[in-house]
Amino acid sequence: MRLCAAACIAFIWSGGACAGYVPRSALDEAVRIAAVTAKSAPDESTLAARLDAARLSAVSDPLPAEAELQQTLLRLREAIAPQAATRMQVEALTDYSPQTYTDALDDERARGGLTVPAFEIAATARGTLRRWDKAAHRAALVSALRRGDLEALRAIDDAAAWREQIAVASDAELLLLRSADSADPGVRSALALRLGDTSLARDVLRAPATPAGLTLLAALPEAFESTVALTLLNDPDLDSGYRSAARLAMSRLVWSAETQQALLAGLGDADGASSAQALARDPRNLPALRRIIADAPDDLSLRRALLALHWMEDAGASATLAAFSHDPAQPASLRAEVSQWLR
Amino acid sequence: MxxxxxxxxxxxxxxxxxxxxxxxxxxxxxxxxxxxxxxxxxxxxxxxxxxxxxxxxxxxxxxxxxxxxxxxxxxxxxxxxxxxxxxxxxxxxxxxxxxxxxxxxxxxxxxxxxxxxxxxxxxxxxxxxxxxxxxxxxxxxxxxxxxxxxxxxxxxxxxxxxxxxxxxxxPDTFLQTEYSGDPTPADLSAxxxxxxxxxxxxxxxxxxxxxxxxxxxxxxxxxxxxxxxxxxxxxxxxxxxxxxxxxxxxxxxxxxxxxxxxxxxxxxxxxxxxxxxxxxxxxxxxxxxxxxxxxxxxxxxxxxxxxxxxxxxxxxxxxxxxxxxxxxxxxxxxxxxxxxxxxxxxxxxxxxxxxxxxxxxxxxxxxxxxxxxxxxxxxxxxxxxxxxxxxxxxxxxxxxxxxAGPPSLIAAQVRRVDSDLLVYDARWMRDGSTRALTQFGDGNLEPGVAYRLWLAFNKPMRWRDPQTQAITQFIGQSIDLAPQIALTGRDAGGAAFSFALATTAEGWRATPPGTSAGCLRYADDAYQVVFTLPTGSPAIEARRLQLAVTATDFTGQALDTNPATVADWAGGWANYEDDAGRADTDVGGSDRTLVLVDDGSSAAAGGSGGGGSVGLGSSLTLLLAAWLRRQRAQKSRGKPRLQ
The missing domain is CATH 3.40.630.10 (Zn peptidases)
Known part of the structure; x- marks a missing residue:
């Protein structure tokens, strides 16, 4: 499908026109007719029959056929338990190559005619299948949980369905799901949050960073008691891809001297700027930052403390920066930078 | 957008x-x-x-x-x-x-x-x-x-x-609307x-x-x-x-x-x-x-x-x-x-x-x-x-x-491999808004003697794989990784000649400037080869002998054939000369500005020569004495380097 689209786009750019090109006005009418037809279908069998017919007629008359394919697929999404034959028909459409092209709804359209498939048949078929699959997997999960069947649970390889089930599972079901020991980081994260399982959370955050792990990390301050969350966020074995986010997440913990100390201790390291931003989010950290600037334990810590004041929306922080910029004992380059901020 | x-x-x-x-x-x-x-x-x-x-x-x-x-x-x-x-x-x-x-x-x-x-x-x-x-x-x-x-x-x-x-x-929520559903703009037809x-x-x-x-x-x-x-x-x-x-x-x-x-x-x-x-x-x-x-x-x-x-x-x-x-x-x-x-x-x-x-x-x-x-x-x-x-x-x-600009060949040196003796040194130097060429050395090459030629450009010319440190194509680019180097001129009898120099490549120079065989300013802005002229080569005792260097930067942009006029942008490249000396083609060409032996016949062989004679006459005279002094000092120290 993409190859065909690309070829057509290239052809249009070279000044030609695709064989399957249709203007928008023709599309509007085709979709209207197809939508009415799809809605009027009394049952799944009728819709399935129309899929077949439309697919065949797409060869000779692609515009109305593709409109009907699309509308019929959408209507079929409502089927609860589709027949095997219907499913096969939809599966066959997931690699459908579009025949009809039109202008993109593109504000740059005047620039030379970016032409795209008029109907996303394959994508719509994917969506229909996914809706069916997920419903089936959710049902299977519920059934397996009711039976306490660990092996059946493990056989259901659908992380999204798992996550949805985890969101509504009882405590006993959660423990069963935990025992199934899914390797999916999204599932593990969801379980860690629902169960308050620090061990599981730690494992996820020590493994190579994933979007799901980042979601878990962002949820820790609310999901765990502050001291527990601090331990997880300040774990020295955290994957490097999580470290900046972990420092920033610390700013959402209930303020404490321990959290402040953890952030101050990290000011001079590779993620010190993230510590600085976390510290900047609470003016109660201002006195400690002032001490860092006065003591200047090392150049990096000094710079990050200055950044923290720069980011802190607080008059006291600004006053400290102003004093720094006028202090001839401070490094000239830093004073110049700070003066720039104050302007 | x-x-x-x-x-x-x-x-x-x-x-x-x-x-x-x-x-x-x-x-x-x-x-x-x-x-x-x-x-x-x-x-x-x-x-x-x-x-x-x-x-x-x-x-x-x-x-x-x-x-x-x-x-x-x-x-x-x-x-x-x-x-x-x-x-x-x-x-x-x-x-x-x-x-x-x-x-x-x-x-x-x-x-x-x-x-x-x-x-x-x-x-x-x-x-x-x-x-x-x-x-x-x-x-x-x-x-x-x-x-x-x-x-x-x-x-x-x-x-x-x-x-x-x-x-x-x-981040996951949005308002979708038909126009008629929102406040009607004053000019709906627009x-x-x-x-x-x-x-x-x-x-x-x-x-x-x-x-x-x-x-x-x-x-x-x-x-x-x-x-x-x-x-x-x-x-x-x-x-x-x-x-x-x-x-x-x-x-x-x-x-x-x-x-x-x-x-x-x-x-x-x-x-x-x-x-x-x-x-x-x-x-x-x-x-x-x-x-x-x-x-x-x-x-x-x-x-x-x-x-x-x-x-x-x-x-x-x-x-x-x-x-x-x-x-x-x-x-x-x-x-x-x-x-x-x-x-x-x-x-x-x-x-x-x-x-x-x-x-x-x-x-x-x-x-x-x-x-x-x-x-x-x-x-x-x-x-x-x-x-x-x-x-x-x-x-x-x-x-x-x-x-950032087309590449220019802005420096070259020729040394004997056996003694490291500098026999030719050329450099384009800024002179106001242009460059002027200074070059010295008699440039006469002896048969059977191995020489090392070092060429330096005004930009890094090649990409080095960060892992292997090998010179390679920059992502998606396709160029000749080695420059082509030729000698052109007139032989002792006055006949024109031009031949590709048979060289042993020592490659693009990654070592910092000032170090042995290093780059000029940036890693891979310089290239080095070794060559030996056989007995009977027309370049031996040539009346005129000049380098012809063909190279592109790593995106395929060819050399400015006249480094004297510095390339700039003016709705197209300005002062970016091609092999015919034209500055309105944006294609560049080969550099022939470096003359090892000069018989005074500007660009006598092998193309326009670009700005080959710019600044040469006076600077050659002025620098000759300095070069001779330096040569004497080098000989007394053993194996000197000028880079």
Missing amino acids: AALSRVTAALLFSVTATAAAQVLTLTEDSYGDTLVPLGYPVPLPVDSQTPVDGFRRYAALQARLDELALSSDSIREQTIGQTLAQRPITAVQLSDADALTAEGFAEPAALINGGIHAREWGSPEVVAALVEHYAERQNDGGLYRYLLDNLNLIVIPVLNVDGFLQTQRY EPAEYRNYPRDGRFRRKNMRNVDETLCAAGSTGCVADGMLGVDLNRNNTHAFASGNQNSNASGSLVYHGVSAASEPEIQALYAAGNLGPAARLRLYVDTHTFSRVYYGVNTGRTRRDALARALAQRMSAATGGVDRYPYNPTPAGQGIGSTDERFAYDYQIPAYTLELEPSANGGSDYGSFGYHHDGFVLPASEIARVREEITAANTVGLYRM
């Missing part, structure tokens, strides 16, 4: 949507009346300063830039304006402190913009990645140091700050029909926040203002072709509302202010980064050379992403326009200027297995952005490197 969407699903949605205006929620694969299943996880902003598999929250992204600026002498932040909500708009300047190239000429500039359209989250990530990439490599002594020293690069990661924050405020039933606000806000509050609100809701359609399309608010073409609207609710007047919006004024940091007259490249459709939109201004160079450059940049046609070039015909930023920079400065549409392709989220929602192309899966960052950083690097 591109409010690109597939017709299909837009129309489908008009069938299934019941209300004229709806607040909808993106989901991975959950279905419902107000749910829009994408087919992949919905990315949420990540509170991380460092790059992640995802899209960073604005505050963290900005903090990252602050940190990089504070920790590097080559990175500075400039406040270039304020948004309507009085938030600062920040440009990052990547450059050394002076405005001069390493040779002392006026530095060129480039401007790369991001985040003009709020919902195009890939853009700030990609533009910020350029800053991060260069910051990490600023002390590489090679390509990146060269770019920082010789170019004033201005980068705006997020221009439409207010709008971007609005999309991050509602709205192009295809912009109806579009997502307008929340995650899919495109415009700035003029006359818009931060609440997402459908018409008919109580307790909030249904202002989601308002705002100005900043990519229609520009001074060139303002309110022109059919992709504009003067209706304030339109997705492509151009505003009350050209450059009325503070964001656009800030963009122009950023260009002035160049300064504007020194700009050579502009890239406005958008999503989606994977294309370099461009502008033909009607100047043939500029237009051809802009096309060639786009193709080079595209190649760095994985193929010449991966990001095809698609320029607006000359004379047409829509009021976009690339048009403004293209016409006002006659430079290559692009609207770069990141991936996905025009197929939208289908490229990643989406379920076909018409605007899913604006929601790049989090798992894809790291790759896109890398690809576009490579593409931008190609553009910056190429527009």
Whole structure:
């Protein structure tokens, strides 16, 4: 499908026109007719029959056929338990190559005619299948949980369905799901949050960073008691891809001297700027930052403390920066930078 | 930029949507009346300063830039304006402190913009990645140091700050509406029909926040203002072709509302202010980064050379992403326009200027297995952005490197291998706004003696694989990795000769300047070979003997054949001579300016010779005495080096 689209786009750019090109006005009418037809279908069998017919007629008359394919697929999404034959028909459409092209709804359209498939048949078929699959997997999960069947649970390889089930599972079901020991980081994260399982959370955050792990990390301050969350966020074995986010997440913990100390201790390291931003989010950290600037334990810590004041929306922080910029004992380059901020 | 969407699903949605205006929620694969299943996880902003598999929250992204600026002498932040909500708009300047190239000429500039359209989250990530990439490599002594020293690069990661924050405020929620469902604009007829039933606000806000509050609100809701359609399309608010073409609207609710007047919006004024940091007259490249459709939109201004160079450059940049046609070039015909930023920079400065549409392709989220929602192309899966960052950083690097200027051969030395004795030394030195050649040595070569030839250029000429340290093609480029070196001239009897020099390559020089057989200024700006002339070679005791060097930079840009006149940009390359000595062809050629033995017959053999005789007569005389003194000193010390 993409190859065909690309070829057509290239052809249009070279000044030609695709064989399957249709203007928008023709599309509007085709979709209207197809939508009415799809809605009027009394049952799944009728819709399935129309899929077949439309697919065949797409060869000779692609515009109305593709409109009907699309509308019929959408209507079929409502089927609860589709027949095997219907499913096969939809599966066959997931690699459908579009025949009809039109202008993109593109504000740059005047620039030379970016032409795209008029109907996303394959994508719509994917969506229909996914809706069916997920419903089936959710049902299977519920059934397996009711039976306490660990092996059946493990056989259901659908992380999204798992996550949805985890969101509504009882405590006993959660423990069963935990025992199934899914390797999916999204599932593990969801379980860690629902169960308050620090061990599981730690494992996820020590493994190579994933979007799901980042979601878990962002949820820790609310999901765990502050001291527990601090331990997880300040774990020295955290994957490097999580470290900046972990420092920033610390700013959402209930303020404490321990959290402040953890952030101050990290000011001079590779993620010190993230510590600085976390510290900047609470003016109660201002006195400690002032001490860092006065003591200047090392150049990096000094710079990050200055950044923290720069980011802190607080008059006291600004006053400290102003004093720094006028202090001839401070490094000239830093004073110049700070003066720039104050302007 | 591109409010690109597939017709299909837009129309489908008009069938299934019941209300004229709806607040909808993106989901991975959950279905419902107000749910829009994408087919992949919905990315949420990540509170991380460092790059992640995802899209960073604005505050963290900005903090990252602050940190990089504070920790590097080559990175500075400039406040270039304020948004309507009085938030600062920040440009990052990547450059050394002076405005001069390493040779002392006026530095060129480039401007790369991001985040003009709020919902195009890939853009700030990609533009910020350029800053991060260069910051990490600023002390590489090679390509990146060269770019920082010789170019004033201005980068705006997020221009439409207010709008971007609005999309991050509602990362999975948006207002979609048909026009009739929202406040009716004064001039409904001005709205192009295809912009109806579009997502307008929340995650899919495109415009700035003029006359818009931060609440997402459908018409008919109580307790909030249904202002989601308002705002100005900043990519229609520009001074060139303002309110022109059919992709504009003067209706304030339109997705492509151009505003009350050209450059009325503070964001656009800030963009122009950023260009002035160049300064504007020194700009050579502009890239406005958008999503989606994977294309370099461009502008033909009607100047043939500029237009051809802009096309060639786009193709080079595209190649760095994985193929010449991966990001095809698609320029607006000359004379047409829509009021976009690339048009403004293209016409006002006659430079290559692009609207770069990141991936996905025009197929939208289908490229990643989406379920076909018409605007899913604006929601790049989090798992894809790291790759896109890398690809576009490579593409931008190609553009910056190429527009930094064509290569010139600016120094050469010939030494005997056995004694390291310098027999020829030449260097083009800045002389005001031009270069003057100084060269000394008798240049007479003996048969059967091995000589080492060292050639140095005004830019790093090759790319070195960071892992293996081997010279290799820069991503997507394809060039001859070794220069071609020939000797031309007239033999002892006066007959013309020209032959390729048989050499043993010692390769591009990565060792620092000043070290044995090192580079001139930057890693891989110099190349070294060993050669031996056989008895009977016409070059032995030649009346005239000159080098002919053919090489390209790593993007395939050939040598300026006359280094005396320094190449610059003037709607095409100026002073960039070809083999015929013409400076209006933009192709360059072979350098024949270095004359080892001079019989006074300028460019007697092998082409124009360019500026081969510039400054030679007087400087040769003046330097001969110094060279002889140095030779004596070298002999007394054993194996001297001049580098």
